[in-house]
Amino acid sequence: MLQENKRIKSAKYVSNFESLFACPLCKTSMKVIDFKSLICLNHHTFDFAKQGYMNLMTHSVNTKYSKGLFEARRKLITESVFYKPLSHAIAKIINEHQVNTEEIISILDAGCGEGSHLSNICDIVRSDSVESAVGVGIDISKEGIMIASKNYSNKIWAVADLANTPFKNKQFDVILNILSPSNYAEFNRLLKSDGIVIKIVPQSGYLKELREHLFYKPEKQNYSNSEKVMRFKESFQFVESSRLSYTMNLNKSSIEWLIQMTPLTWSTTEERIRSFLNKNSAQISVDLDILIGKNII
Template identity: 85%
Template structure:
């Protein structure tokens, strides 16, 4: 009964914003029917899962990102406050460039994972800047969206393909792209004319201590995202960029969550991981705003 109520509650919330959706199969308009399904005018049907999310993909996708990874990431973000300075920096940028001219702000987190970044940022915008926010999180990983819908209500959570999102043109005031892949053609299609794309790009010192401990080759220890930044700059009109750098000391539980959530450890041995020291330094996390 509790699971059914969660499905219905989510469907009722989504019904308030059903006009933003476009069918991923035929691109027609969609409506929430009987608080059970999102159905387009050509009768393509996408049911709400018992956890409250929707699967809007048209084909199955397998990823290495499992439930344990997303639960570890959520714990590190929420309980460990690992990205707290980043969330506040993003919320401040939204306030400076978007909030002042809007009563209600629509935010899409493209590649939202388990939804903690989006939730934190929406909460800060509401509490610090007193604005209503509609938060929409999409990710190709069903496990990530399951965790998001389990822990965070009053958001729209959907499994979706970043190259074929299920939304109409020009629907979002803000698109977040936090340490995740991008599709700039789709971002341009979805962004309102006065909208803002915020992309978070890690610099070479991001998780430096972890990289240096796990890898011996210089190209693994140090890397450059210059090409990523250049591609991004080609797609959007430049507004502002800023650099955020901070250091955190992690206790053992938080360190275990960090190791579990990062793909950096996928190609390493258990011995390498368990021997890693407890102090992690997070440095030079570059925020690019366009």
């Protein structure tokens, strides 16, 4: 009964914003029917899962991102406040760029993972300035979206392809892209004429202590984001960029969550991973570029 309620509650919430959606198969409008399914004009049907999310993928995908990785990421974000300064920085940018604060603002997190960043940012935006914000999170990983829908209600969660997003043109005030792959053609299509894209990319010091411990080779220890920044500037009307740098002291539990969530461990040895896990605490650097762009007119 609780599972049925979760599905119905989510469907009722999505029905308030069904005008956002376009069928990923035929691009026609969609409606929530019987608080059970999202159905387009050509009767392509996408059911709400018992956890409350929708799967709007048109093809199957394989991903290395596991349930354990997403659970660890959620704990690192929510319990250790590892990314709290980032959430506040993004919310501040959103509030500064919203001209009409009387309207509901629509925020799409493209590549949202398990949803914690979007949930935190929406909460801060609501409390700081605007009357209300609708948060929409999409990710190619079903495991991530399942965890998001389980933990964060009053959001729209969907398994969806960044190259074929299930939304109409010009629907979003803000598109977030946080340490995640991008599709700039889709972002330009989805962004309102006065909307903004906020992309977060690693800077040279991001997780440097972990990288130096896990890898022998300097090219693995060091990181440059210059190509990503250049591509962003080519794809949007560039507004500004800022650098966010700080250091967090992680306890043993947080170290374990960091190791579980980062793909850095995929290309190193078990010995080096175990060696880092043996630490009781560690100072870890967060070093990020925050890029802001507008639609190219």
